[in-house]
Amino acid sequence: MEYDFRKIEANWKKYWIDQQVYKVSNDTSKPKCYVLDMFPYPSGAGLHVGHPLGYIASDIYARYKRLNGYNVLHPMGFDAFGLPAEQYAIETGQHPAVTTEKNIARYREQLDNIGFCYDWSREVRTSDPKYYKWTQWIFLQLFHSWYDRKENKARPVKDLIAIFEKEGNINTACPGDETLQFDSETWKNYSEKEKRDSLMQYRIAYQGYAQVWWCDALGTVLANDEVVNGVSERGGHPVERKNMRQWFLRITEYAERLLTSLDTLEWSEAMKEMQRNWIGKSNGAEVMFYLSPTLSEGEGDVIEHETTSFPKENEGVPGREKDGWNTADATVYNSIAGFRQDLKNNLTKAEDKLWQELRRNNLGVKFRRQHIVGKYIADFICLPYNLIVEVDGKIHERQKEEDAARTEYLEERGFRVIRFTNEEVLTDVNSVVGRIKKILSKANERDLANALISQEKGDNKLARNISLSSGEGRGEVSITVFTTRPDTIFGVDFMVLAPEHELVDDITTPEQKKAIEEYKTYVKSRSERERMSEVKQVTGCFTGAYAIHPLTEKQVPIWISEYVLAGYGTGTIMGVPSGDERDHAFAKHFGIPITNIFGDRYTGEEAYSAKTGIIENSDFLTGMSIAEATEAAINELEDIGAGKRKINYKLRDAGFSRQRYWGEPFPVMYVDDIPYGIDEPIIHNDWHLGHLPVELPMVEHYKPGPEGQGPLANIEDWVTTEAGQRETNTMPGYAGSSWYFLRYMDPHNDNEFAGRKATDYWNQVDLYVGGTEHAVGHLLYSRMWTKALYDLGQIGFDEPFKKLLNQGMIQGVSQYTKRFGINFSNVSESRTTEISFWGEGCINTPVIFDEPKVIYYSSDLNPLQEPVKVIVPIEFVDDNKLDFKNYLQNKIDLRDAIFACKNGFYLNGEYYSYPANNNEKSFFYTTPVVEKMSKSKHNVVNPDNVVRDYGADTFRMYEMFLGPIDVSKPWDTKGIEGVHRFLKKMWRLYADEQKGWIVTDEKATDAELRILHKTIKKIAEDIERFSFNTSVSQFMICVNELATLGCHKREILEPLAIAICPFAPHIAEELWHQFGHTESVIDASFPKYEERYVTENSKKYPVAVNGKTRIEMEFPLDAEQAIVEQEVLAEETIQRWMEGKPLKKFIYVKGKMINVVV
């Protein structure tokens, strides 16, 4: 009776299916345990040995929990929508549904081969209409929801409409557009389009704009993956960033909750840290930099260096010319209009105080506030007297000269400007009003005459006639930056806008327009990754505009550069070269003078970016620590109204549209270009279009639609319906995977995404197993969906995955060799080939061939010329030696190639010695390289072959034995022998080849019980802490010891069979039934650990002198220090090592060790 694993495994696999052993019920009194694997994308390549690693781990855990009395949900399914299937369809014309079905069947077969305890009756596939019906339904819930920041949860949009009808959005800040403000009247008067547009700014699933990779040649949008080295992967066409209307999920509203509830999860710290960093909460300040007024010649920082910089060849764009400029640009008017309303609604304290004094003809004359003059906005203006009153921060104290020049300029045009600081207004408003009155009373004839004319002609005309130069009447157009280092505010030497920033065109001077446009074109070709990573090459372009530093009044040049991204913060940074490395490189490159605010710690060579030390050269911040200075700077900026404290998140809203075919269609239609959910009355009342799912229609081809739309846009009669136009985008890969764990709980429910009873019972996933590559994508999105569903009352928990186990990768070992091509110089003009080689201990022996040859070099040779690396498929290599017989059979064209080795060479598989070398035959070696297992590297090991040769049980245990589950490690099929031998050895404890079943009912000895219970304890502990490799070791130790003891006793072997069931279920099932049981072993109970069999009462202590272990001495476990000390010091070896020196300290750690310090 030998261990016939093939028969045993086939037999029990059938039994499990026939008996439905792994079917899980939702109705049970048992405690539940939900063990889930991240579901696979069924690729055409099938599973390789790396894939099942996590599945085996979760299977062990699931079986272990079931043996411990839990009702265990352990399902599997397929993430079946995705780009590769569509790509394959484009190439071969096969429908993705067909290839996906085929791939799934293959995956299923491979998975079944390994003996997992999945309940396949619960399988889900994201591409199944019965499944994506509910993906679409959840999308609609998100579309019909907004995030209430006060209650901190998602709520139905109908609640929001009720609020708007009552009070407008005064108390409900708009997440999509902070400037959006309306009262209830305005709301009621809005058109349908205006209402829907406003609501869109609140919805959790909403439409906005995002940049995508656009490939003109292919006429399609490309995924990041499809863009390689700045060109399309297919065809190598140029690509550029293009702004497109897209669906988004407003995950940013969940940022704080996603962050704080991480603390409730049992995930690895590394994983949580990655999510924290992704969310990227930072405390800092928003600082406003006002645009500078006109610079006359010589004003401001003179830029002596280049003003634009592209990588390499694009140098030499003309620089800024140094005379005055005038941006009488219509776009500025538009910018102002919005600001004006803003300013009116957000008067500073000082402005408000003064306004109370000036309003309602209090001074006997009418004042207007936030009035547009020329292109700019005056705080207060008295038109009859042509008097402008400005209230600003104390910055004006430091800018008297400029103000004087400006006053003169205005006076020439009939205006008088009077300025007050916030402080003046706030502390003594009466004196301010007094001064205004005085000026009014002194108004001369000319003023009055002008005023009268103005009034006749009307305000508008006045505003047009009196044209101020760009930038004057400052306090109007400002640029807001977010900074985490407000303490470095005095070190600001320049500002950088993202090239996409909306103000760039407005502020660029005519002279710089061309350079800026060219630079923006360049940036369009750059990926965000490239823009962030390239640190050596500084690029950028000067806009010609300047901003005014809010505290120093210094003119700060405004640049654009690719290293500032539009989506981060405000898309603008303040450049502090002495404190930030990138800013430093930027300033150095463009010759921008650097202000040192760190004293000696800034050397001029490198930025001082450490967050310790004292701030210097910074006005009132000088001498403060960074923390103090940060506080003081924010306080000051808030006081003068130039900034405010701000929490910023790096997290961005999640793009949710793909211009693709193979994904979930959106349950959305456009009526008059307004998007509606198909569950809304306007769509379904008159028509029969309100039903989910919106099925993915068949298409004739997978080519893109017009203007970058997805293939669905080509199906005219699908897109156009009685009610409206269908959305032609599809959902991204993560749509289906964001909630699939809920569907497993109730997979056949046609009325709900999952019944509440089921979701309440199964609740959170107790153990979720998957790779770290999902750290921030899938795991963050499914957390958000869970929270949204929880907020809307659909489920009773707001975190999906309680415990997370990350599995590492199993890498492949690729084999490479080195080759010289025919065109190399070692082919002489007489068309001969000369082999010369240089290797350790070799003689350089030229061999001449009468025709050109391709030459391959064994890895122990070092050819002089740089050879080409060539992959050799691993099936042709054994122990790093090339197997010529097989290799040449498959590579017929290489039969004429030379394979040079140390002492000779191979030609068509035949070995020839070099004339001068009479040494023994040498091998042709390849070079092993550990890297990702993939088809393209020809290093894939198929689990089917391993299972065929060694059995599923061996395969499972070997995968676990390779090393810790969470670490990447290379696969080596050779090592599997050891595990296989172990199973055979264990089998021999139970059965003998000749004698058959040899288990006896004899009483077990203490030694046998000790090793059994030690093993039970270790296995249980190891499974709980997911240390499966050490479990396998312990089984080996146990079996080795039992074999040595000659143990064949049921008392020992029956529990052992149960204990190994999670790891090797087939052999466990076979042994269990051999014992006479008729139920499956999975319904047995995991053996109970009994301490009494294991306890020992003495220990061999390592005894060290000065930390170096010298001998071992045995003491009872409860030995007192005094006795131990006495005995140890009396020991001869210890005496010798003490060398007669006096005892300094005696360290005795009970149960651990003893150390004698002299």
Next chain:
RNA sequence: GCCUCGAUGGCGGAAUUGGUAGACGCGCCAGACUCAAAAUCUGGUAUUCGCAAGGAUGUGCAGGUUCGAUUCCUGUUCGAGGCACCA
């Protein structure tokens, strides 16, 4: 570039809380059984000095804390995963 993780014999790895570094397995060497081979079994196997007893060195590299560091701290090198449209 940024974030996260990792590095221990020829190889995969063990050492769970700072307490005998190298468990267990592979490979290799030697032996038993056999006509022989396979299978199985036994012993050895970090490096180095030594016949041995025994000693010295040793956990990527450089420092530090400690009676004691693979484990904690600082710096550094190399490798892996992620960086928002691969899944």
